[in-house]
Amino acid sequence: MDLVTPEWGLIIWTSLAFLILLFVLGKFAWKPILKAVNDREDSIKNALSEAENARKEMQDLQADNERILKEARAERESMLKEARELKDKIVSDAKEQAGLEADKMIKQAQATIESEKKAAVADIKSQVADLSVDIAEKVIKEQLANKDKQLKLVKDMLGDIKLN
Amino acid sequence: MQNNRFKAFITAVFLTVFTFGFAASDKEASSEDKPFDTKELIFHHIKDSHGFHVAGDVSVPLPVILWTDNGLVTFMSSAFHHDIEGEVIVERKGLKFVNVHEKIYQLDSGASTVSFDAESHPTNASRPLDLSITKNVFSMLLSMVVIFLIFLTAARSYRKSTDNVPTGIGKFLEPIIVFIRDEVAIPNIGEHKYHKYMPFLLTLFFFIWINNIFGLIPFFPFSSNLSGNIAFTATLAVFTFIITLFSSKKYYWKHMLWMPGLPIPMKLFLAPIEIIGMFVKPIALLIRLFANITAGHVIVLSLISLIFILNTEWAALVSVPFTVFISVIEVLVVAIQAYIFTMLSALYFGQALEAEHDH
Numbered sequence: 001m002d003l004v005t006p007e008w009g010l011i012i013w014t015s016l017a018f019l020i021l022l023f024v025l026g027k028f029a030w031k032p033i034l035k036a037v038n039d040r041e042d043s044i045k046n047a048l049s050e051a052e053n054a055r056k057e058m059q060d061l062q063a064d065n066e067r068i069l070k071e072a073r074a075e076r077e078s079m080l081k082e083a084r085e086l087k088d089k090i091v092s093d094a095k096e097q098a099g100l101e102a103d104k105m106i107k108q109a110q111a112t113i114e115s116e117k118k119a120a121v122a123d124i125k126s127q128v129a130d131l132s133v134d135i136a137e138k139v140i141k142e143q144l145a146n147k148d149k150q151l152k153l154v155k156d157m158l159g160d161i162k163l164n
Numbered sequence: 165m166q167n168n169r170f171k172a173f174i175t176a177v178f179l180t181v182f183t184f185g186f187a188a189s190d191k192e193a194s195s196e197d198k199p200f201d202t203k204e205l206i207f208h209h210i211k212d213s214h215g216f217h218v219a220g221d222v223s224v225p226l227p228v229i230l231w232t233d234n235g236l237v238t239f240m241s242s243a244f245h246h247d248i249e250g251e252v253i254v255e256r257k258g259l260k261f262v263n264v265h266e267k268i269y270q271l272d273s274g275a276s277t278v279s280f281d282a283e284s285h286p287t288n289a290s291r292p293l294d295l296s297i298t299k300n301v302f303s304m305l306l307s308m309v310v311i312f313l314i315f316l317t318a319a320r321s322y323r324k325s326t327d328n329v330p331t332g333i334g335k336f337l338e339p340i341i342v343f344i345r346d347e348v349a350i351p352n353i354g355e356h357k358y359h360k361y362m363p364f365l366l367t368l369f370f371f372i373w374i375n376n377i378f379g380l381i382p383f384f385p386f387s388s389n390l391s392g393n394i395a396f397t398a399t400l401a402v403f404t405f406i407i408t409l410f411s412s413k414k415y416y417w418k419h420m421l422w423m424p425g426l427p428i429p430m431k432l433f434l435a436p437i438e439i440i441g442m443f444v445k446p447i448a449l450l451i452r453l454f455a456n457i458t459a460g461h462v463i464v465l466s467l468i469s470l471i472f473i474l475n476t477e478w479a480a481l482v483s484v485p486f487t488v489f490i491s492v493i494e495v496l497v498v499a500i501q502a503y504i505f506t507m508l509s510a511l512y513f514g515q516a517l518e519a520e521h522d523h
Contacts, residue, residue, distance in 0.1 A: 002211060002265075003458070006395035009294040010212065013301045014399040017308055021371055026363035029315035033341060034362060036328040043328075 200472045206465045210389045210458055212300045213266045214241035218384040226302055231293040232259055232270060241296070250278040250286065262286075268294050300396070303388035307375050315370070344369055344506065352510035353517060361513055364407060368400060369506040376457060376498030380491065382464075391498075392457030394450065401450035404509040408446075412516040419518075449508055456501045460494045 143149045216224040225242035234257045241263075243254045250262040250269065253276075260271040262278050269289035271278065278286045297305070318334035325331065330338055349358040349365055375391040390396055418424065420438040423431050467490065470483040 003207070004394050004454075006393075006398050007212065007294065008395075009296060009298065010300055010393060010395035011399050012295060013304060014396050015403075017304050018367070018371060018400065018403065021308060021311060022363060022367045024312065025315055025367050029319045030341075030363045030366050032319045032322055033315075033330075033334070033338070034345070036322040036330070037338065037342060037345075040328040 200469070200475075202466065202469045202473060205469060206462055209387075209465055210392060210461050211266060212298045212388075212393060214244070214263060214268070214296055214298055215246070216299050216302060216384060216388075224384065226299065227297045228261075228268060229295040229297065230261070230268060230270075231295060232257070233292075234259055237261075237292075250280075250289075253277075262289065264289075266298075267291060268296070299388045300390040300393055303378055303386065303390045304375065304396075306385055307371070307378055307390075311370060311374055340369075341366060348503070348507050348510050352507070352514040354514065357517055361407075361510065364403075365506050365510055368403075368509060369502050372400070372453065372505055373499060373502035376502055377495075379457060379461065380494055380498060389458065389461050391501075392454055392461055394454045397450040397453040400453075400505070401446040404449060404512060405443075405446040407509075408512045408516045411513055413519060415519055416516045445508075445512055449505060453501055453505050456497060460490070460497060463490050464494070 143153065214228055215226055218224060223246070225240040228237075228239055228241050228243075230237045237256045237259065239254060239256055244252050244263045248263050248265050250264040252262065253271070254261045260275070262269050262271065264278065264286055268291065269278065269286050270292045272288045272290065275288040279288050281287050314333055314337070317332070318330060318337050321330045321332055321334040322328060344366055345358070345362060348369075349362055353361055372391055375396075378386040379389055379391055381387060420442065421435050423434050423438070426434070464487055467483045467487045471477065471479045473479075
């Protein structure tokens with residue numbers, strides 16, 4: 001029966017010892033240890049999530065890079081195409097313009113030539129007329145110097161004219 | 165490295181068991197004609213005592229502290245000269261004290277010798293409040309010193325490190341502390357409320373475990389049966405019980421006194437059972453630890469005693485290997501018992517904290 005009868009002395013000492021342990025360890029051992037463990041776990045968790053984030057960011061960055069590269073390529077392509085089109089257009093425009101200009105110049109030249117020709121012809125005509133008159137005058141003067149000739153002329157002319 | 169340590173440990177256990185055996189044999193030699201009393205030997209060991217028997221006739225006296233009608237009385241236990249039959253009378257402050265089977269009695273005034281009744285209880289003496297540093301108290305104080313040394317060193321190693329990584333003993337203790345947190349406190353008490361109970365659970369676990377281990381080491385200044393003493397286990401169980409009551413929520417009492425969702429006769433039937441259950445839980449807690457540790461000591465002592473019961477050295481061939489075997493098992497048992505005590509305490513706190521929506 002002694003074995004299962006608790007002694008007051010030991011109960012008091014145990015309570016005292018346990019409370020002292022609880023107080024001192026709680027303040028100087030468990031608190032710092034648990035805090036350190038928790039802090040470390042938190043920092044590990046943070047580091048892991050940060051690594052995950054970094055990985056995601058890296059992926060995003062890579063995707064971005066690829067997208068930008070693709071865009072750049074497409075832009076280059078379109079720019080080249082545009083340039084080619086522009087070149088073609090400029091060339092064709094120039095050709096057309098040149099054609100028109102040439103036509104215009106040719107036409108002007110033709111017109112000038114025509115008018116020059118006309119003027120020249122008119123000039124020639126007037127000179128020819130003058131010369132003819134002069135010649136005629138001279139011829140007439142000579143022919144009509146004697147009477148016979150005058151009469152012959154009249155006769156010829158009268159002969160030409162057919163009376164109807 | 166691991167293997168070498170294990171071998172060293174086994175060797176140590178073996179040697180200490182032998183040492184104990186020799187110590188016991190010395191005792192036997194001094195009283196050769198008397199038949200060997202196994203029960204006496206075992207009970208002498210597992211019960212508390214004033215004075216710490218080391219080996220043979222060597223024993224360490226411990227202070228006796230008594231609170232009497234005349235105030236505090238202190239003297240060393242050696243004043244009794246190893247007498248436990250109440251024959252040596254120590255007189256201090258006009259009061260007479262005797263040691264009857266490791267219990268200090270104060271003789272009634274006028275009496276000069278102790279007289280016993282049929283059950284050998286003193287009839288003319290009473291017990292003062294005994295606050296002596298007994299073998300168990302001595303062992304407990306030693307364990308306190310060891311615990312402080314271990315854990316304050318561990319805490320310092322955390323404080324010294326810049327990245328919260330412990331060194332030395334802290335490295336060894338951290339998995340155990342984390343185990344108590346993750347496997348005992350959090351699953352039983354809950355993620356949000358466990359913080360408050362961690363200091364209690366950790367102190368409880370290490371206090372029990374280290375005292376259990378001290379009990380396993382079979383030589384001075386260890387070997388006392390402190391954690392197999394009912395006063396020790398009862399005190400710790402009472403702490404658990406008080407904390408359970410203080411953390412209890414409305415739901416705990418409602419669940420106990422007026423079980424929801426049952427017909428009224430059933431409620432009336434269950435309420436007394438639940439109230440008994442409330443007290444049975446800590447009682448089971450205290451008996452489990454007391455019985456397991458005491459049983460461990462009894463088995464080891466019984467196996468060693470076989471040598472003296474059979475009165476032949478050849479019995480050692482059987483009893484020593486068995487003792488080693490049991491001791492190794494006890495190494496496991498003491499850790500498991502400390503764990504179970506802590507685990508169940510956490511479980512009771514969790515039950516007390518349970519709220520309606522948890523169901």
